[in-house]
Amino acid sequence: MISKVTAILFATAASAISLSPAHAQEAIKIGIDASYKPNAWVSPNGELTGFEVDLTKAVCAEIKENCEISNVPWDGIWTALDTSTIDMVGTTVTVSKTRLEKYDASRVIYKVGYAFLVPADADISGGIPSLKGKSIGTIVGTEPYYVYIKAMLGDDTDIRGYDSPDAAVLDLDAGRIAAFMNDGQQLQYQFISTGKYKLVEKPNFDSKFVGAGRAWFFRKGSKELVDKFNKGLDAVIASGKLDEIGMKYLNTKFTTP
Known part of the structure; x- marks a missing residue:
């Protein structure tokens, strides 16, 4: 009987140790x-x-x-x-x-720098200004991206927000937007590397935009x-x-x- 009580007390003590702050870090x-x-x-x-x-x-x-x-x-x-x-x-x-x-x-x-992505066969001889008056995609809710697009293309630019780069590029492929604006690093890895897309100009690292x-x-x-x-x-x-x-x-x- 004593040995059973001792075993129960030992198990209770061990349980208390395992739940102490040192062992149950939030x-x-x-x-x-x-x-x-x-x-x-x-x-x-x-x-x-x-x-x-x-x-x-x-x-x-x-x-x-x-x-x-x-x-x-x-x-x-x-x-x-x-x-x-x-x-x-x-x-x-x-x-x-x-x-x-x-x-x-x-x-x-x-x-990171900001950049505009277009299909590989797009005419970009006019640079970023050639996108004026066209629909531009970017990631919804990313305020600095909207500020940059408006600074480059005008406050009245038709900016369309997407939940993900993949969703935006699907619309780019379908011709529903003329370009997708995002950070150049992401664009380079995910899309430029496929050979199907290109940047309109080199990424812009101006701190007044990228912070x-x-x-x-x-x-x-x-x-x-x-x-x-x-x-x-x-x-x-x-x-x-x-x-x-x-x-x-x-x-x-x-x-x-």
């Missing part, structure tokens, strides 16, 4: 839009993979935090952050004044969490891990501010 919830290969996509076995996924995992490992990464579509990712469904937007997002007024941001991770670069975003008042992730990013960048992940998925090394 996960940091991170949302990544997995519709932008090679940045992030869902593999055939259902797992999230890609540049942004690996970078997030590398930083979480560096800061020794339990991170829960989930696929959150772009059109709902900010609502998920606002409602605390997630704690961080793990899709790297362009830093803009408007976003910084509403959210906290990590350090800038890397910079300081791309970062991760958090709810306002998340200074402690931001500082923690910045420390992890600094370590990952200094170790060369960012370049390693960049070469793996994008065949490029990043220049970071």
Whole structure:
């Protein structure tokens, strides 16, 4: 009888240890839009993979935090952050004044340029000005893209928003839009590399459009969490891990501010 009581007490104690804060660390919830290969996509076995996924995992490992990464579509990712469904937007997002007024941001991770994509047989002898008066596609809700298109082609430009690059390019192929505007890095990897498309001009890196670069975003008042992730990013960048992940998925090394 005594041995049975002892066994029960031991099992109860062991259970308490496993549920203590040290062993039951609350996960940091991170949302990544997995519709932008090679940045992030869902593999055939259902797992999230890609540049942004690996970078997030590398930083979480560096800061020794339990991170829960989930696929959150772009059109709902900010609502998920606002409602605390997630704690961080793990899709790297362009830093803009408007976003910084509403959210906290990590350090800038890397910079990209903006560009217009057209079919390989399109006449682009007139450069970007030749797109004036035509319908232009871009990613819905991405304010800096809309600002750039209007600055290049006029405030009255017919801008059509899409949930993903693939959806936009389907309309480009069908002739429903004249060009698709997005970041040059994404366009190069996903579309130019196929030989079916080309850029109207080289990507534009003017900071008045592309801003300081791309970062991760958090709810306002998340200074402690931001500082923690910045420390992890600094370590990952200094170790060369960012370049390693960049070469793996994008065949490029990043220049970071």
